[in-house]
Amino acid sequence: MTKPDYPIRTARLTLRPFTPDDHAALHSWQSRPDVVRHLYGGPRSPEETTESLALKASVTWPEKEGDHLALAVEKDGVVIGEAVLKWLSEEHRQGEVGYIFHPDHHGNGYATEAAAAMLDLGFTHLGLHRIVASCDAFNEPSWRVMERLGMRREAHFRHNEFFKGAWGEALIYAILEDEWRRMADAR
Numbered sequence: 336m337t338k339p340d341y342p343i344r345t346a347r348l349t350l351r352p353f354t355p356d357d358h359a360a361l362h363s364w365q366s367r368p369d370v371v372r373h374l375y376g377g378p379r380s381p382e383e384t385t386e387s388l389a390l391k392a393s394v395t396w397p398e399k400e401g402d403h404l405a406l407a408v409e410k411d412g413v414v415i416g417e418a419v420l421k422w423l424s425e426e427h428r429q430g431e432v433g434y435i436f437h438p439d440h441h442g443n444g445y446a447t448e449a450a451a452a453m454l455d456l457g458f459t460h461l462g463l464h465r466i467v468a469s470c471d472a473f474n475e476p477s478w479r480v481m482e483r484l485g486m487r488r489e490a491h492f493r494h495n496e497f498f499k500g501a502w503g504e505a506l507i508y509a510i511l512e513d514e515w516r517r518m519a520d521a522r
């Protein structure tokens with residue numbers, strides 16, 4: 336396991352740990368009902384964003400199973416979203432990716448680009464064997480990101496939980512390290 340040097344640069348984006356200065360940016364999407372529609376919890380108050388930011392800023396690299404790394408994603412110096420890598424299991428080398436972007440920056444491929452960087456971190460730096468992603472089945476923009484990343488739909492759970500007042504459905508996607516490397520070699 337090797338902690339990467341920050342910032343991480345992709346073709347168009349810069350990824351780095353959150354700092355206390357990111358409150359306004361984080362709140363700009365965490366406070367929006369349209370952004371949290373398919374996520375657990377409702378729009379956050381400024382105080383709730385402060386708590387959420389402190390948690391994000393406290394993890395700059397997953398040191399142990401269960402740690403949740405959230406990186407701020409910048410485009411031209413402006414924080415436009417976040418990309419997440421969670422270490423699910425050390426024994427089984429499993430992880431999970433996630434992403435949330437401000438709606439002003441949807442539709443440009445930024446979530447896919449940032450999530451690809453998180454897959455690379457998981458496989459190359461954390462030594463994972465398999466990385467999953469999950470979403471509300473009605474969150475089509477989210478599962479389309481997973482498909483653009485080359486992840487495979489492994490499950491569609493129907494009515495697996497009662498979510499925001501109705502029976503919910505969840506999709507699970509995954510990609511293995513060798514599948515990711517084959518795709519990287521083909522690029």
Ligand SMILES: CC(C)(COP(=O)(O)OP(=O)(O)OC[C@H]1O[C@@H](n2cnc3c(N)ncnc32)[C@H](O)[C@@H]1OP(=O)(O)O)[C@@H](O)C(=O)NCCC(=O)NCCS
Binds near residue numbers: 373434435443469
């Ligand atoms: C999920 C979420 C990040 C997806 O955002 P998105 O903008 O659709 O995803 P991307 O940034 O990868 O952009 C992809 C879109 O940009 C287009 N695009 C434009 N230029 C592109 C490029 N250079 N590369 C790739 N895609 C590009 C794609 O065609 C695609 O549009 P389409 O879906 O109409 O075909 C966004 O909807 C979001 O933040 N939702 C709220 C939080 C959330 O639900 N998160 C997921 C929790 S599981």
